[in-house]
Amino acid sequence: MCVGLDPRAKNLPADLLRAGDQSFSAVAAAYARFCNGVSDVVAPLVPVVKVQAAFFEELGPPGMAAMAQVIEHAQALGLLVIVDAKRNDIGSTAEAYARGYLGREESAWHADALTVSPYLGDDSLTPFVEIARERGAGVFVLVKTSNPGGAMLQDLRCDGRTLYGRVAEHMEGLAAATAGTCGYGMVGAVVGATYPAQLVELRRAMPHTWFLVPGYGSQGGTAADVAAAFDDRGLGAIINNSRGIIFAHERPEFATRYGAAGWQSAVEAATREMIDALRRV
Amino acid sequence: MCVGLDPRAKNLPADLLRAGDQSFSAVAAAYARFCNGVSDVVAPLVPVVKVQAAFFEELGPPGMAAMAQVIEHAQALGLLVIVDAKRNDIGSTAEAYARGYLGREESAWHADALTVSPYLGDDSLTPFVEIARERGAGVFVLVKTSNPGGAMLQDLRCDGRTLYGRVAEHMEGLAAATAGTCGYGMVGAVVGATYPAQLVELRRAMPHTWFLVPGYGSQGGTAADVAAAFDDRGLGAIINNSRGIIFAHERPEFATRYGAAGWQSAVEAATREMIDALRRV
Numbered sequence: 197m198c199v200g201l202d203p204r205a206k207n208l209p210a211d212l213l214r215a216g217d218q219s220f221s222a223v224a225a226a227y228a229r230f231c232n233g234v235s236d237v238v239a240p241l242v243p244v245v246k247v248q249a250a251f252f253e254e255l256g257p258p259g260m261a262a263m264a265q266v267i268e269h270a271q272a273l274g275l276l277v278i279v280d281a282k283r284n285d286i287g288s289t290a291e292a293y294a295r296g297y298l299g300r301e302e303s304a305w306h307a308d309a310l311t312v313s314p315y316l317g318d319d320s321l322t323p324f325v326e327i328a329r330e331r332g333a334g335v336f337v338l339v340k341t342s343n344p345g346g347a348m349l350q351d352l353r354c355d356g357r358t359l360y361g362r363v364a365e366h367m368e369g370l371a372a373a374t375a376g377t378c379g380y381g382m383v384g385a386v387v388g389a390t391y392p393a394q395l396v397e398l399r400r401a402m403p404h405t406w407f408l409v410p411g412y413g414s415q416g417g418t419a420a421d422v423a424a425a426f427d428d429r430g431l432g433a434i435i436n437n438s439r440g441i442i443f444a445h446e447r448p449e450f451a452t453r454y455g456a457a458g459w460q461s462a463v464e465a466a467t468r469e470m471i472d473a474l475r476r477v
Numbered sequence: 478m479c480v481g482l483d484p485r486a487k488n489l490p491a492d493l494l495r496a497g498d499q500s501f502s503a504v505a506a507a508y509a510r511f512c513n514g515v516s517d518v519v520a521p522l523v524p525v526v527k528v529q530a531a532f533f534e535e536l537g538p539p540g541m542a543a544m545a546q547v548i549e550h551a552q553a554l555g556l557l558v559i560v561d562a563k564r565n566d567i568g569s570t571a572e573a574y575a576r577g578y579l580g581r582e583e584s585a586w587h588a589d590a591l592t593v594s595p596y597l598g599d600d601s602l603t604p605f606v607e608i609a610r611e612r613g614a615g616v617f618v619l620v621k622t623s624n625p626g627g628a629m630l631q632d633l634r635c636d637g638r639t640l641y642g643r644v645a646e647h648m649e650g651l652a653a654a655t656a657g658t659c660g661y662g663m664v665g666a667v668v669g670a671t672y673p674a675q676l677v678e679l680r681r682a683m684p685h686t687w688f689l690v691p692g693y694g695s696q697g698g699t700a701a702d703v704a705a706a707f708d709d710r711g712l713g714a715i716i717n718n719s720r721g722i723i724f725a726h727e728r729p730e731f732a733t734r735y736g737a738a739g740w741q742s743a744v745e746a747a748t749r750e751m752i753d754a755l756r757r758v
Contacts (some may be wrong), residue, residue: 343600350596
């Protein structure tokens with residue numbers, strides 16, 4: 197299980213952001229406090245958090261500084277950090293993103309893994325894979341995303357096969373080439389919880405590829421939907437939940453029990469609930 | 478013509494970065510000085526610069542602060558600024574990127590336009606188009622990129638048509654729906670100079686769509702190659718050159734004439750040379 201750190205000003209617990217000050221700096225500071233507070237609670241329970249770059253980037257430079265603090269705090273607690281930034285560019289520019297994000301020691305952002313978009317093709321993916329390999333980091337490439345509109349391109353049949361299937365085949369080749377003793381490589385795929393049939397198909401087609409599975413909870417994916425993302429040993433998948441965990445204080449069942457001031461207790465309860473749900477399937 | 482601000486430490490003129498200090502902050506400060514120095518020279522000659530986010534992002538938070546300064550400086554000189562960040566995500570997260578980048582007044586980054594990647598489909602593109610429309614900004618979506626590997630997915634034939642052709646058709650619909658009196662909408666397409674036959678095909682298929690054309694110069698695209706990106710009135714295309722202009726001091730013909738200290742004169746000469754070459758075709 198992965199907890200997604202996707203802060204949004206309108207959903208923050210009331211005491212974290214003063215109503216009067218909505219400057220980029222004030223919101224960025226509140227995001228750092230909030231995300232660090234989530235990490236404090238979930239660090240003993242889950243192995244990894246996913247930081248959504250968009251919400252920090254929306255605030256400009258102060259937001260980016262807050263994102264760096266959130267990454268550092270989570271890692272100090274022993275968590276792995278995936279930066280969900282869906283970056284890419286051509287060759288030498290892709291290298292700059294890869295060098296900037298990947299690797300705890302060497303890079304400016306210290307990410308353990310980064311999400312990457314595949315539209316620019318194989319030569320745009322190579323720098324991420326090579327630098328991740330050199331630095332013991334990981335890459336998750338978008339294959340089949342959780343949103344309805346993802347079908348527009350991803351589900352097109354290209355010479356008899358789906359576009360997402362072609363991306364999957366390419367990524368599985370890179371994963372197999374870097375597989376460690378656990379059987380998985382350092383290349384992963386993003387496969388949405390909202391398409392359970394494709395999860396089954398892709399798990400079979402990609403035996404060496406980690407799956408990062410968004411779409412659980414608020415987007416409609418259930419524990420039963422994501423069971424197929426795991427292999428026979430119960431390994432190989434990371435199921436992400438963002439809003440359902442970090443804004444658990446807004447869910448009716450937790451709001452009554454904990455109130456806004458008890459938002460961290462709500463985060464803990466929601467995390468334990470999801471772990472149990474995943475264990476059961 | 479658009480000048481691409483793609484700073485790279487190893488190519489900076491010698492006096493801009495002291496050899497002893499290669500910290501992220503020192504390199505970021507040098508990038509800001511360098512890019513601002515380029516903007517000073519090109520502002521009277523071209524309408525727009527394109528800031529490549531990857532090279533700033535590579536340096537972490539100090540790099541992002543430098544990028545903000547570079548955008549602000551260029552706009553103060555009267556230049557339009559395209560942020561080349563190739564962002565995207567699903568629905569509400571795409572909105573955060575769109576709100577964060579698009580619009581001179583309202584957004585944290587103040588960009589006049591942003592490049593966007595299409596793999597996540599139509600519902601991921603909508604927030605960018607809507608927010609650009611509200612704020613008088615623009616969006617350039619990747620259609621046919623300038624790198625060889627772009628062919629891996631973009632050139633696939635999907636039910637008899639290329640994938641890039643399908644993206645093109647979708648973007649042209651959005652451009653036509655927002656077309657102003659000049660005949661162009663606020664949605665553009667990225668189409669590489671390195672594929673002149675596809676430029677011809679796409680110009681014909683996308684009469685309401687601005688083209689942002691990378692790949693001129695260092696990547697091999699010539700003025701003759703990009704002539705087809707313009708309409709019969711000589712409008713509708715923005716031809717970008719990054720390394721060929723900003724690192725003109727390294728090109729043999731300029732290195733001898735201006736030396737490293739005269740790097741801004743080399744930038745000016747290279748810019749005038751490209752304007753002349755485009756005018757001739």
